[in-house]
Amino acid sequence: MASIAYSSAAFTGTSASDLLRSSSNGVSGIPLKTLGKAPFSVKKRDATVAAKLKKGKKHDYPWPADPDPNVKGGVLTHLSHFKPLKEKQKPVTLDFEKPLVEIEKKMIDVRRMANETGLDFSDQIILLENKYQQALKDLYRHLTPIQRVHIARHPNRPTFLDHIFSITDKFVELHGDRSGYDDPAIVTGIGTIDDRRYMFIGQQKGRNTKENIHRNFGMPTPHGYRKALRMMYYADHHGFPIVTFIDTPGAYADLKSEELGQGEAIAHNLRTMFGLKVPIVSIVIGEGG
Structure with a gap:
């Protein structure tokens, strides 16, 4: 809560990043040698730097007070922002899947009639189930290229973190690019499978509109790369x-990303990956490539 003053000049509104950027030439245009010859004074009446603390309960930890020791991944699992959804995802039916939906509706109707009337409709149910399985095989055996794209872009597909928490014994997410940024579209972390550690890196999409906006629909910025x-x-x-x-x-193809070096960041990653000594395995779980 103070401003730094030298002689008659008061430096107000200068951020820490500005001071770092101008450290070679001095502070706000005044050489560092000159600053070193005179004492600094503090003016309490000038408020130029303020720290806003997050309000919360005392000892409010991100995990429960009595965590379940049997939780997969241990207590560190509670540190992840990836939690079960409070509301179940709405089913999304693609156009070419409508014949399957019609058969499913018939199966539901027959089962409901069997429960209401107490009659035996097992033969009809078995017939509809066989018809459904055959239609499912025929449909997905002859998918067109655009239908494959629609499946890859299905909003209810399991995301990167869905897979990670299913296949790993423990997973600890790592954050930040050490330049002050943490792109939520890229998730990284160390996970163990059968007591072997792996570095997992993946694009994370949202499971609903709110998450998609936060994750930028899985489109990384230069900070993510x-x-x-x-x-x-x-x-x-x-x-x-x-x-x-x-x-x-x-x-992410916006002007800001281009200004921050989107192409350079991607090229740098590709060049670096050619020189790494550890094995790299890439798995396509949705769209892209």
Whole structure:
């Protein structure tokens, strides 16, 4: 809650990043040698820097007061922001799946009639189930290219973290690119499978509108690629195999990302991956490639 003053000049509104950027030439245009010759004074009446603390309960931890020791992944699982949805995802039916939905409705109607009347409709139910399975095989055996794209982009497909928490014994998410940014569209972390550690890197989409906005619909910015690069260096240093999960419409193509070096960040990652000593496995779980 103070401003730094030198002689008659008061430096107000200068952020820490501005001071760092101008450290070679001085502070706000005044050479550092000159600043070192005179004492600094503090003016309490000028409020230029304020820290806003997050309000919350005392000792409010991100995990329960009495965590279940049998939870898969242990207490660290509670540190993840990826929680079960409070509302169940709404079913989404693709156009070419409508014949399957019609058969499902008939099966539901027959079962309801059997429960209401007490009559035996087992033969009809078995017939409809066989018809459904045959229609399912025929449909997915002859998918057109655009139908495959629609399936890959299905909003209810399991996301990267859905797969991670299903296949790993423990998973600890790692954050940040060490430049002050943490792109939520890229999720990285160390997970164990059969007591073997792996570095997992993947694009994370949302499971509803709110999550999709937060995750930027799985489209990484340059900060996300640099975050992934940092984790690849980390994995290479410690000898962790790298497993990447691909599910993205592509890199975020806005003006800001281009200004921050989107193309350079992608190219740098590709160049670095050619020189890593640890094995890399890439798995496509949705769209992209």
